Amino acid sequence: MTVHDTPAAASAPIADSRPIVRTHHGDDVEDRYEWFRAKEDAAVIAHLEAENAYTDSRTAHLAGLRERIFEEIKGRTLETDLSVPTRRGDWWYYGRTVEGEQYGIQCRAPLASPDDWTPPELSPDVDVPGEQVLLDSNLEAEGHEFFSLGSFEVSTDGRLMLYGVDVAGDERYTLRVRDLTTGAQLPDVIEGTFAGATFSPDGRFIVYTTVDDAWRPDTVWLHELGTPVDSDEKLYHEPDERYWVGAGFTRSDRYLVIEIGSSITSEEWLLDADDLRGEPRVVWPRAEGVEYESAHAVIDGEDMLFILHNEGALDFELVRVAASDPTGDRSVVIPHQPGHRLLGVSTFRDWGVVGYRRGGLPRLGMLDYASGAVSEIEFDEPLYSVGTGGNPEWAPPLLRLGYGSFVTPGTVFDYDVATGERLQRKRQPVLGGYDPDDYAQARVWATAQDGTQIPISLVWKRSFGDAGAAPRPVHLYGYGSYEHSIEPGLSIARLSELDRGVLFAVAHVRGGGEMGRQWYEDGKLLSKRNTFTDFVDCARHLIDNGYTTPTQLVAEGGSAGGLLMGAVANLAPELFAGILAVVPFVDALTTVLDPSLPLTVIEWDEWGDPLHNPDVYAYMKSYSPYENVRTDASYPRILAVTSLNDTRVLYVEPAKWVARLREVGADALLKCEMVAGHGGVSGRYNSWRERAFELAWLLDTLGVADA
Template sequence: MTLTPPIAKKVPLKRTHHGDTFVDNYEWLRDKDDAEVIAYLEAENAYTEQETAGLAELRGQIFDEIKSRTQETDLSVPTRMGNWWYYSRTLEGKSYGLQCRCPVDSPDNWTPPTLSADIEIAGEQILLDSNLEAEGHDFFSLGAFSISQDGNLLAYSTDTEGDERYTLRFKDLSTGELLADTIENVSTGATWAIDHRHVFYQTVDESWRPDTVWRHTLGTPTEQDQKVFHEPDESYWVGFGSTRSEKYLMIWVGSKITTECLVLESADPEGEFRVVLPRVDGVEYSVEHAVVKGEDRFLIQHNGSVNGWGTEGEKAENFLLAEAPVDNPEDQRILVPHRADVRLEDVDAFADHLVLNYRREALTRLAIWPLDENGYGEYEEMTFDEELYSVGAGSNPEWSQPLLRLVYTSFITPAKVYDYDLATGEMLLRRSQPVLGDFDANDYVQHREWATTADGTRIPLSVVLRKDVPDGPAPTLLYGYGSYEASTDPSFSVARLSLLDRGIVFVVAHVRGGGEMGRAWYDNGKTLTKKNTFTDFVSAAQYLIDSGRTSPQHLVADGGSAGGLLMGAVANLAPELFNGILANVPFVDPLTSILDPSLPLTVIEWDEWGNPLAEREVYEYMKSYSPYENVEAKDYPSILAITSINDTRVLYVEPAKWVAALRATKTGDSHLLLKTEMNAGHGGVSGRYEKWKEAAFEYAWIVDKTGGSLDYRQR
């Protein structure tokens, strides 16, 4: 029997704000406990399955390609912590990884052992097998994985629903036995105090906002756990961690534009946390502990005045770095001044050096800064050969170590793990991500191009393709995100090879709202400038078409979550430029969500989008771009929307309503498909094989809509 497109019933619901009334016909889809809602979602799934059945063979080919290129039995580069080498393993046929360790053979040995995933490893301990933890569950996610400083205890948390509510458990690593302590409904993290008896964790409020820090003492009932901090302001969330030195425990409190840090010496876990610097509206800061010339110092990165904390002057929007005594954090001396062309992102402190992480010209940068008897030496930026790349610190848990673990990658270079020798400056390659089969990086090229918007802004584009793709309109996938100052940095993908090898050009549009070009780039793509994100993406698409790179018949747009909002907005703004739009967990009903403070994370989001409840201007601006509220009777490109029923960040109801409105309103005969994962959360399905199947499903659709070759070698 051939299925017809599901038509959702209309149940008009009036919503009135600032004198404006909007009739929402599909809000009834929000109740996932309603059998009629589930029946509708399942009908959409069945229709999607029918309409994509012709791609089944191609999906199978792509899945097989991903699988054949992946070294299924594998392990990571061991990282030293204390007297152990820690690493993860994957086994052929197993969906999830194993967390393992083996003993260090010599106190002076910092060279990771050469281990083989398919050969028995001497002294190996399997600390956690996620395959066993996942048994009997359709979904599994590992949250916390925290080893006590003495190496004897493990705190770990698991989520088996996809709703990001975790169960925290404890394991005695000397015996392998689980302790009786179990804590339900916690957030992801867990942090040990240095005494190995106290562990700190967080819980969330009804809106899924991490708001409270608790202290648990091993061996005591959960009911006796002590609340050590609570943040009542719904626009702030709470984080917890410790410095690399493990001398300080830290509570982080932050909104989108303001932060505050509280510290406590880890040796006194039952003491009182103290505020480092009181929160100042619109000022963000972070704190790291360093020891300089034998004295404890706080390294404070902030975006207050360019002249220093508490002084007059223009805002250091790209952040500066200062140092201060731990007992007087306001007595600051600027170490790295603010620069308009460099976004300072992070500083890592070690016993005898610092690592600066920053961004310039849309690329990540990293510099090593030695500490010696005279204090701060000269820092030196590391250089790399490729035009596009990403570099960052890897796993470096030890306060004092002679090597610095780095990870380097690009769109065409599989991830490389290096140990940088701090004494000699030598880069020691420890591992290059294996890609099986006939992969040769020399078959591909990557480069930067620039699109210009109507307001004259130059938008960086990252372009990746096979060398032998002919000139002229080519099948092209244009990806974008553009929110939360998140940057889409170059990274290698085994799965993406299945697109590139079919002649598809992959392009990333680094639109405003992201963080690639500094804080101003972000500020000019949020709140009342959010439309820049959408018009930047349209300009990128138009540039690719005008330059002859592609044509509307061969161009597909792709984005997820807040990038899914971008997809929905672009579908309304310039549907004629695309043959297809892929929207993953798309935030396409933003005004409804941001108007409802009871929904997960809404109040926190007001600094990102504005507060439409309080401000008419924000309400009208958001309504003018909301994809759901701007669906029109016109031809749209083919659209594939994918969501998850247990998503707590972007509720499934948003794409469900969007698709229902499109189906009832749009003209033309382009495909409109909704796929709902019925046992997953914001990150989609779990387990690597299921993720490969999902990638194959999406990529087969992309190949079809771009006109890519079914088999590259037969083009």
């Protein structure tokens, strides 16, 4: 049964038209649905609830499919499981999940000896000697519809734990401290913090960040345990609304680094960790358009900084400077190489690790301090992702890595730096007889309108034939903003599509970072349209080369990728059977014109400043989905998913967009989670059900709902 056969148990909500006129640069724009922004207005809530009821009615026939997909996700997931322990101080730290429980449990167990670097092999059925449960998020979440942990850390001596909790979805966290020796809660409670609070190395202080009215992290604070919060000291405040701030200690525990950044400019200040009330000193003074990050190392007894920067180096360069004089002589460690995008550097006592991109894939290399040589850690698969993770210790003999591909489950390795051996510690279990050899992955290239070659990643189940041998249902995903790359990775939920014959594809469009910094530059500001036309060209490539047909193609994107979805719906509606837009940034011009809204001023470096620049205004108006809904188009089916408490992309954007689409006769649905944030609902079972809802709609649109 398709949606068109479903009896209409409810009529599509038709919102009141309450026109207001917005004028910028001599241009008058009438907006009939801006009144949706009044979140506290009972009429707005009633409209969102009516949209939810309509969506429930229109998708009621998919209830069985949704339940099957949910059970498939659940059935492939090892619900009671443990993470690979990470060593810090005298303890192994790890997480547990328990069947039937929504949230994780943070635990630790003592080391067998100071020389113990091999993590214990944990089994859900075997008690861990000396285990301590540090935080059971299931208990903390009791009585709340939403729960998110934004900060979690144990002090260096292992005695105290801090944790920050959000129970609304607005990403404002209440910070608390617990004594792990006695189990007592300390009186220190800090409201309204940003994520990522941390202890000082000596455990006397907490460093945390707060946000301004526009939800911009703007101030770094120092709280001394046992003192009133209202006496906390302001370590740094950033008045410029284009910049955000953050703070964290170097792995060596030598410095607190205060980071200030925009999309195009960064600055760092250092404070000695043993004198946090001292005067911070700048690493490099900010210079418009120069981005950098530093990492501390001790070489031949001298404090040094490795600095990754893009001053005169589009794809970045790595240099080494004296920490006592960072603006002094620079020693080039890795020179700039066009197309070889340096991503980051991590330093340890005896060696470093460099992350970079080459050939559209992330890579890791070991950095020898003495010679400056970089030795790449090699992997066999043609498509994969790799990164460091869980490496808090300053002088380990092993480097913890995370690895995966579209067909290989997420895998944890310890890399033995001395021997080059990779020690597999865990591979994500996929139950139900999953065999990676049953699936295939490949990369093909589409030609953009200007001749640029756009990579497309493909993954499919082999039993349905080779990709491109015959048209089949295709799920095409895209993002294309903020230099964010969509990396290869296995998704358990995605198997429910692949096993029904769907080919999953990722269009690595410009605006992302897959092919280096220029790839990003060519998809932002006044080149943003490349992101949208690249995606359309990828869709056409898949159609023209026999992978699929327009009636078998559904597109998906979220957040800034939701802007992409709205734009391609207007540009080429005839290419798609459906479009899934998750927390979509579809009223971009209205948002970026208003500096009082969350993160708007920061966003000007990404999109341009339409408030003060008429050329940017005209350009954004030419592509912003809400302003460009067409009366002459036959739109594909559209499902927009949002959350009432989202602070990154406000619910009002998809709500207005769907109302406008409905004016022109589009088959558009809106699903609004009433207690959730940008990441959707909280809790793994809730998240699985949410994804099952989306996939059921997607499969129904592709015509394989009953497969």
